[in-house]
Amino acid sequence: MKNRITLKDLAKDLNLSPSTISRALGNHPAISDATKKRVQKKADTLGFTPNSIASSFRMKKTRSLGIIVPRIDIHFHSLVISGIEDYAYKNNYNVTIFQSKNSLKREKEITKILQTRMVDGVIGCLSIETKSCDHFKKFDKLGVPLVFYDRVPTDFDANKIVINDFESAYTATKHLIKSGCKRIGHIAGNQTTTIFNARLEGYKAALKKYKLPIDEALIMHTNNLSYDEGVNCAKKYLALPELPDGIFCANDYTAVSVIQVFRKGGINIPQQVAIVGFSNYPISRIIEPNLTTINDRAFQMGEASTKLLIRKIEDDNDIIDSEIITLKTELIIRESSKLN
Amino acid sequence: MKNRITLKDLAKDLNLSPSTISRALGNHPAISDATKKRVQKKADTLGFTPNSIASSFRMKKTRSLGIIVPRIDIHFHSLVISGIEDYAYKNNYNVTIFQSKNSLKREKEITKILQTRMVDGVIGCLSIETKSCDHFKKFDKLGVPLVFYDRVPTDFDANKIVINDFESAYTATKHLIKSGCKRIGHIAGNQTTTIFNARLEGYKAALKKYKLPIDEALIMHTNNLSYDEGVNCAKKYLALPELPDGIFCANDYTAVSVIQVFRKGGINIPQQVAIVGFSNYPISRIIEPNLTTINDRAFQMGEASTKLLIRKIEDDNDIIDSEIITLKTELIIRESSKLN
């Protein structure tokens, strides 16, 4: 570490006090323009860079947000983080990221780290293993606001940014019904996860509403909605005495695998089976036929989380205890379900 | 902000000095086990959390790494960041992320922010717009180590983690030649970017080595190697009097678009045209036929960058000025090029 220039050094050089230097660089109204210019010029020539840690320490504000995501390399999360960084950057906050790797143990460790006053607020998406959220309760005691997105706690009141999974699944299923499908299947995610349960329920609700039977044989269950699980589900569909004529898949990966397996089996999509996915992953525009899917607003989720969080951080006399914001999704109709 | 418990509070409560509390919690050998236990217990019951900003300030170490990437939501970068976070986490560093959004202006702003002693070291991948790296030179003066990956500066000596793009392209092209291809095309990226130029040169070198002609008509140039540009290139190939029998694409997106356009045109892959991509994106395992590609070691690039950076941060009497580490890539042979 080299010797770094401080306010004191500038002060000595200019025969001013450190207070004046600080005010001049902070563009304080009480300082004369002449002084401001002198100070700025000296700061530039000496290459002064302020010590933001000293400032954070003094101000008890770090202008940092802590983010806990299961994994960064999952496209959904990388989009959310992109939205977070973008909104934070525009508001002069920076973003410190941690991956829980879907381990409850690691998630707990991370909350401990974040509870050292490192950050002014926290945005989290729970790990798959997380059932109870006790390890997040300390933030409230410390006065550190907390916002969850996507996988949110159910066991305590918290700020949450979500989409309406039930409604989205209902819309997707209704779209298949309106396109003329009568035997509609569903590839479901892990039912202990709220959002995947809601997608299943939305699917069922649409069937009920339009007086179509709910046939458990057409509902396939998976653990991770992985591509490979999708392949298995597709094979099971092919083994049925009668194929479904439409399938709503709880994510795009399984939808893509179904399309591929079915086409290999000589089945026309969408003519014989129409397919709808969920998430609007990049692959949905590449797979042939292009996949009808739900835009889950990942980037906007990041923006909205950050906007809410910063408001909570900066509004001292905020009397709202917790807030749940639901974003509108969007059905994107593409070739995989165009029947008429 | 609520009133927070400090070392002083604990000290008063236990009739000890703050120094002792600090040492006890830091597991200093000079403190008796009995005292350590008393202090730890009290800290737990009062819910003491240390103020890491105060500690950073005092120690002149933040244990934070600053990352500048063009975008977080590009799969390559999200993988690198994942590798960075993983290695950093295991070594008790945290990771603060900024996106340049490929804007030189924003990249400069970010370097300014990072030069406020916020971080102990910086990992960067240059924006597309960046030609000169003067804005990074200040880090050296501040004693803040800097490591670049992937898109690295050419105009000054710096620590760099790269793959051998020339060699990888050579290997990919050689694979096509060994598979029997005689008319091999290339879809090239922006030639002002070093890595894409190296890929083109590696391709040419392989052709030369094996005494195949370099036919400029078979070399397509793109700006961003986007999917849509790939579609255009594919159409241009189709318009040629004679098709190539193999194409090495500088990334997977263009390779995928070529496969799709060619198949729509009734061309068999790999029998008529063998295709090789670059990067091993998830889609390479989904597209049919599965795409032969180069594993570009994104995650490992993140790990290696962080390992090098932390070494530079912690090794005070390091006399190495700058270091360039080249990672081995791997040719992954899949259906799109299996000719024999």
Place this chain on the structure above:
DNA sequence: CTGAAAGCGCTTACAG
């Protein structure tokens, strides 16, 4: 084994 003291580099209420 424990304590008193100094100081990291800022910011700001108070005084002039």
Place this chain on the structure above:
DNA sequence: CTGAAAGCGCTTACAG
């Protein structure tokens, strides 16, 4: 318009 002084919460060299 400018300055002197206090203090944010830690850590550690020094002393005992």
